[in-house]
Amino acid sequence: MVKNISWTNYNNFVDDEKMTNICVLGMGYIGLPTALLFANNDHEVVGVDVNHRVIETLKNETMPFEEEGFQEMLDNTIKSGSFRPETKVEDADVFLVAVPTPFDTDLRMADLKYVISACGMITPNLRKGNLVIIESTIPPKTCEKQVTPILEESGLKVPDDISLSHCPERAIPGNTLHEMVNNDRVIGGIDDRSTYLTAQLYSSFVKGNLHLTNSTTAEMIKLMENTFRDVNIALANELTQIADDYDVNVWEAIEVANKHPRVNIHTPGPGVGGHCIAIDPWFLTETTNKASLILTSRQINDSMPKYVLQQVKSMLNDVEKPTITVFGVAYKGDIGDTRATPALKFIKLAEKEGYRIKIYDPFVGEFDYPVLGLEDAVEESDCIVVLTDHSVFKEMNPGEFCGEMRRLNVFDARNVINLSFWMKCGYKTRIIGISD
Numbered sequence: 001m002v003k004n005i006s007w008t009n010y011n012n013f014v015d016d017e018k019m020t021n022i023c024v025l026g027m028g029y030i031g032l033p034t035a036l037l038f039a040n041n042d043h044e045v046v047g048v049d050v051n052h053r054v055i056e057t058l059k060n061e062t063m064p065f066e067e068e069g070f071q072e073m074l075d076n077t078i079k080s081g082s083f084r085p086e087t088k089v090e091d092a093d094v095f096l097v098a099v100p101t102p103f104d105t106d107l108r109m110a111d112l113k114y115v116i117s118a119c120g121m122i123t124p125n126l127r128k129g130n131l132v133i134i135e136s137t138i139p140p141k142t143c144e145k146q147v148t149p150i151l152e153e154s155g156l157k158v159p160d161d162i163s164l165s166h167c168p169e170r171a172i173p174g175n176t177l178h179e180m181v182n183n184d185r186v187i188g189g190i191d192d193r194s195t196y197l198t199a200q201l202y203s204s205f206v207k208g209n210l211h212l213t214n215s216t217t218a219e220m221i222k223l224m225e226n227t228f229r230d231v232n233i234a235l236a237n238e239l240t241q242i243a244d245d246y247d248v249n250v251w252e253a254i255e256v257a258n259k260h261p262r263v264n265i266h267t268p269g270p271g272v273g274g275h276c277i278a279i280d281p282w283f284l285t286e287t288t289n290k291a292s293l294i295l296t297s298r299q300i301n302d303s304m305p306k307y308v309l310q311q312v313k314s315m316l317n318d319v320e321k322p323t324i325t326v327f328g329v330a331y332k333g334d335i336g337d338t339r340a341t342p343a344l345k346f347i348k349l350a351e352k353e354g355y356r357i358k359i360y361d362p363f364v365g366e367f368d369y370p371v372l373g374l375e376d377a378v379e380e381s382d383c384i385v386v387l388t389d390h391s392v393f394k395e396m397n398p399g400e401f402c403g404e405m406r407r408l409n410v411f412d413a414r415n416v417i418n419l420s421f422w423m424k425c426g427y428k429t430r431i432i433g434i435s436d
């Protein structure tokens with residue numbers, strides 16, 4: 001249960017703690033912005049990454065990725081000396097770990113190799129009084145059972161000598177600065193002192209509320225948030241298939257149901273992708289045999305590419321070896337990220353059916369399949385299948401390219417296209433969750 005710890009009590013713990021020097025491991029989408037925010041708020045920060053190219057880029061005062069507000073912060077903090085990119089861990093008051101926690105697709109669990117290696121890198125530099133914070137997304141009990149024994153290889157004891165907390169990140173790329181500063185944060189220490197020290201540290205730049213709890217609860221909260229979204233999307237996807245049986249327009253039904261003050265059904269689609277929502281439910285359930293709703297929801301969302309393909313097939317019954325053009329392979333709109341995208345499963349299933357696939361995605365450069373320009377992608381195509389809700393698809397006028405296509409069919413698995421534009425051009429249109 002989340003504890004409400006008064007700030008007066010909190011002050012008893014932290015009055016004379018020195019937490020000026022911070023060593024952040026992992027200079028990616030989460031670690032680098034966090035390091036810069038601390039450096040910009042009266043801390044001396046060393047940013048460590050095992051990828052030398054990332055460190056070289058930072059030493060040249062260049063952000064390795066675009067994120068509004070951070071280039072200026074990098075310039076300022078490097079100039080003032082409050083931020084230093086390095087390849088080796090240095091002594092510090094606080095060590096913060098923000099390294100990847102990929103999904104092991106064979107075992108269906110978190111692959112903690114980077115967290116384990118980062119903690120091992122810290123151990124030789126640990127001294128009494130240090131605080132270690134894990135920001136990486138981790139399964140419940142990781143701080144207690146996996147991180148603690150590694151830190152104790154230093155000869156010091158957790159929590160008597162070393163404080164340890166989990167402080168999960170909820171910021172979204174594209175709006176990182178605003179969200180890191182303004183979102184509420186969950187802070188869970190291995191003991192109260194760890195919690196309080198971590199809360200004091202983050203209060204230097206976080207304006208949102210700090211919710212204080214223990215490390216295992218914090219680990220679980222982060223995973224619960226994304227699991228809630230996955231289960232809710234699965235519900236929308238299942239309702240879509242039921243609505244099809246009843247010839248009900250599921251979009252209209254969801255919209256009206258959501259007018260109820262206590263109902264909030266998410267939207268259906270071709271499945272769930274990305275490195276969080278589709279993966280965190282597995283982290284949450286990997287060591288329990290109590291999960292059934294969560295795993296069923298995963299199955300439903302994973303089956304959506306097949307469902308979309310069935311719908312597309314029914315539009316192309318009379319076409320031999322059809323060519324289809326996938327519009328959008330990013331896992332969500334207006335970004336170029338294709339990690340765990342459901343589009344990949346759709347494409348592989350369609351290929352098995354003998355379909356020829358062409359891909360258009362104005363945001364994606366590299367993908368497992370060639371991504372073409374619009375004209376090449378629609379040339380001689382029998383059907384366009386919209387799998388990503390990119391804004392450009394919303395107002396796209398097919399009049400500019402319908403002459404290139406062999407047949408005029410479009411299936412929209414996101415309900416984003418402007419139907420009247422497409423119908424005016426003579427397209428046969430179908431939208432997920434709306435039967436003919």
Ligand SMILES: NC(=O)c1ccc[n+]([C@@H]2O[C@H](COP(=O)([O-])OP(=O)(O)OC[C@H]3O[C@@H](n4cnc5c(N)ncnc54)[C@H](O)[C@@H]3O)[C@@H](O)[C@H]2O)c1
Nearest residue numbers: 025026027028029030049050051098099101118136137169
């Ligand atoms: N990006 C997001 O939107 C987001 C949101 C919430 C939570 N998270 C979680 O935050 C964590 C970090 O994600 P990210 O997106 O910043 O990852 P990322 O891939 O962008 O960056 C991670 C960096 O860590 C470096 N690294 C790996 N091992 C290292 C080590 N031992 N020491 C130092 N550096 C090391 C890598 O070279 C890489 O540059 C993950 O657990 C992720 O699930 C990410």
